[in-house]
Amino acid sequence: MKMERLERTAAEAQLTELSGWVLNDAGSSISKTFKFANFVEAFGFMTQAALVAEKLNHHPEWFNVYSRVDVTLNTHDAGGLTELDFKLAKAMEKAAARGGV
């Protein structure tokens, strides 16, 4: 399924349903830094997110050091943000809430 790139206003509207995510200047990706109590919680979050990502066939760019996970989402094929990014972002929010401190 080919996803359509969201215009900035559409992306901004979607962003209001999320907490702590930032749209980049080009309007082409969203990012968030997740903080956990320790590595086990951080990697537990990553594992949950990885399962969702694989199911969606839509994968994050992410960096982890100990209790911190920096996530960036965009849809390479669409050259920007699509519904898939917001779907994954919402799933990550849920995973973080479950696995949280």
Place this chain on the structure above:
Amino acid sequence: MKMERLERTAAEAQLTELSGWVLNDAGSSISKTFKFANFVEAFGFMTQAALVAEKLNHHPEWFNVYSRVDVTLNTHDAGGLTELDFKLAKAMEKAAARGGV
């Protein structure tokens, strides 16, 4: 257990037992980019490495996008490289060989 920082020559000697790892200019960290067939293999590798890391109580800095995992290891408390970094690097090599393409 307080680990002692390895001198550059000691780090270089350890490095000869590994494949594809690079020592940074300051001699304070080692890095490697691992490539896999897809996300499942990349994250499978990360999961194996995460279990070892937690057991060693020594954690990587790593970045993942799809099939690629960039790893940097150092020992923050020692301000450079210690035996722990090479222990984790070797475990990662094993995990990558198991889960590899």
